[in-house]
Amino acid sequence: MEERHREILQRNRTSVVKDLDPSNIYDHLLEKGVFTQDMIDEIKSSGTRRDQARQLLRDLETRGSRAFPLFLLCLEETGHHSLVELLQAGAPPVHLQPVKPNQAIHPVLQPLPVLSPMDVVKQKKDNTPVYPIQRPSTLTYLCFLFCGWSPQSYKMDAAPCGHCLIINNVEFEPQSNLSNRKGSNIDCEKLERRFKALNFIVEVKTNQKHSQIKRELSALSKKDHSQYDCCVVIILSHGTDVSHNRFPGAVYGVDGHYVAVQNITNYLNGQHCPSLQGKPKLFFIQACGGDEKDTGFEVSPDEVKPSFGEKDDQTDAIPMSSSSDSLSMSDEPDARATLPTPSDILVSYSTFPGYVSWRDAQAGTWYVETLDRILEENVATVDLVTMLMMVNNEVSQNSAKGLYKQMPGSFNFLRKRLYFQNQA
Numbered sequence: 001m002e003e004r005h006r007e008i009l010q011r012n013r014t015s016v017v018k019d020l021d022p023s024n025i026y027d028h029l030l031e032k033g034v035f036t037q038d039m040i041d042e043i044k045s046s047g048t049r050r051d052q053a054r055q056l057l058r059d060l061e062t063r064g065s066r067a068f069p070l071f072l073l074c075l076e077e078t079g080h081h082s083l084v085e086l087l088q089a090g091a092p093p094v095h096l097q098p099v100k101p102n103q104a105i106h107p108v109l110q111p112l113p114v115l116s117p118m119d120v121v122k123q124k125k126d127n128t129p130v131y132p133i134q135r136p137s138t139l140t141y142l143c144f145l146f147c148g149w150s151p152q153s154y155k156m157d158a159a160p161c162g163h164c165l166i167i168n169n170v171e172f173e174p175q176s177n178l179s180n181r182k183g184s185n186i187d188c189e190k191l192e193r194r195f196k197a198l199n200f201i202v203e204v205k206t207n208q209k210h211s212q213i214k215r216e217l218s219a220l221s222k223k224d225h226s227q228y229d230c231c232v233v234i235i236l237s238h239g240t241d242v243s244h245n246r247f248p249g250a251v252y253g254v255d256g257h258y259v260a261v262q263n264i265t266n267y268l269n270g271q272h273c274p275s276l277q278g279k280p281k282l283f284f285i286q287a288c289g290g291d292e293k294d295t296g297f298e299v300s301p302d303e304v305k306p307s308f309g310e311k312d313d314q315t316d317a318i319p320m321s322s323s324s325d326s327l328s329m330s331d332e333p334d335a336r337a338t339l340p341t342p343s344d345i346l347v348s349y350s351t352f353p354g355y356v357s358w359r360d361a362q363a364g365t366w367y368v369e370t371l372d373r374i375l376e377e378n379v380a381t382v383d384l385v386t387m388l389m390m391v392n393n394e395v396s397q398n399s400a401k402g403l404y405k406q407m408p409g410s411f412n413f414l415r416k417r418l419y420f421q422n423q424a
Contacts, residue, residue: 003381005068006061012086013057019083020075022052028074033152034067035059064153064383064417153383153417154280155229161421162228162279164200165220166191169237169254171207176256184236186364187286190372191234198379199421200232210253217267225275230418231268232282236368239287247347247411251287261285265345276344280418282384283347286365345413348388351406367408370394375420384418385410 009016022043029035035043039059046055060067075084168188172178192202205216217233225231238252242260250258261283270277350367370391378387392408 002065002068008087009057009061009068013054015086016057016083017050017053020053020056020080021078022049022056024078025056025074025080028077029071032070032074034063034070034074036152036155039155059155059157062153062155062157062419062421064419153419154414156419156421158227158229159199160201160228161199162201162225162230162232163220163223164195164202164232164234165216166202166204166234167208167213167216167236167251168204168206169208169235169252172238172252172254173256176252176254178238178252178254178256181236181238183364187236187368190364190368191284194372194375195232195234198375200230207254209255210257210259211255213251213253213259213264217264221267221273223275225273225279228279230280230282231273231276232284233264233268234284234286235264236286236365239285249285249287249349251285261347265347269345270343279344280414281345282418283345284371285347286350286368343413343415345411346384346418347411348408349410350408366395366406367391379420380422382419384420385412385414 026035026040026044030037030040043052043055043059046052060071072084072087075081075087166188168184169181170184171180188204188206192204195202205212208216213235220231220233235251240250240252240258241248242250242258245262247260247262247265250260251264252258265281265283266272268276268281348371350365371388374387374390374394378390382390388408388410395406395408
């Protein structure tokens with residue numbers, strides 16, 4: 001939800017709680033995709049009418065940019081005209097009419113546009129004003145939003161939101177032939193502070209052997225996550241490229257043995273961790289994907305803002321290995337599952353598979369430094385995938401030793417938008 005809409009709800013919370021009858025509006029909110037049936041059942045279980053109204057408003061703030069105008073539409077359809085006038089007083093006008101079944105609008109099915117439908121009119125050189133997608137001005141436009149497909153948002157209002165495990169490998173054993181990762185503690189401190197601010201239970205494990213990494217992941221998968229909404233795993237280590245069939249790359253334990261990223265994700269997938277089924281599982285991998293160094297390609301000066309790394313820039317690269325490090329778990333399909341096993345998983349890599357990832361011994365890694373700042377500046381209003389694209393853009397403009405580049409990326413199997421809690 002946009003911050004201005006959130007402020008309108010908070011400013012008028014007392015009046016809305018006093019006058020709103022949630023029981024009249026549940027079906028309308030469900031029909032328009034504002035809430036799922038599970039969310040509505042949870043709101044109903046919160047207690048009295050006023051308690052349900054309070055919980056409804058709290059949940060509404062987590063439901064993305066479409067939630068506010070659709071909420072107004074539901075209020076209008078259920079006769080809460082005074083509340084519509086009250087809430088519209090602080091927002092751009094939204095002209096709402098009840099939707100009649102025989103007036104249903106069936107838009108042409110096509111991929112969700114990057115621009116708003118009103119921009120299509122502009123392309124036809126019409127003189128109709130163009131409005132941002134968050135500012136619907138007609139019922140037709142609202143109907144396009146909830147009659148056509150549009151991604152919902154994950155429920156992310158549990159307190160705390162979930163567990164966050166950070167593996168921080170800094171000092172490697174001599175026989176591993178891997179250098180110590182100076183600057184990694186800086187990354188770890190930033191991410192620990194950031195995810196605590198996002199209302200996660202953060203646990204940090206330092207200098208873990210590959211068997212200890214597996215043990216920590218196994219312990220995390222055996223926890224009961226039913227009361228939480230999300231789970232995060234962050235690994236800061238050396239890395240390499242390995243053969244794979246889903247998620248590329250591997251990370252090293254301090255003993256010089258690696259764990260494949262696809263095996264790391266297996267611990268928390270819907271088959272091996274039932275209490276996280278349907279909930280987002282996020283993996284942030286700060287490690288090299290290989291040993292290639294990217295010198296980039298020439299672009300127009302307008303495309304980038306110059307940014308140069310420091311003389312202490314180091315890599316987390318280890319040459320590619322072709323051997324496997326498979327997880328001793330069954331590969332049999334889950335006959336009961338209604339979602340694919342890797343669904344609701346996002347793996348964010350600090351670098352493109354096969355390439356090195358740069359780390360400054362004094363300031364930490366480019367990727368973590370940028371990720372932390374992007375989260376701090378945008379978490380209140382921007383979804384995770386969009387923020388990761390912002391990280392990609394900024395890191396891609398850096399240069400190590402005035403020559404080498406880095407390109408982060410993600411393997412995204414999320415089904416909905418993800419908005420973190422904002423504790424600021």
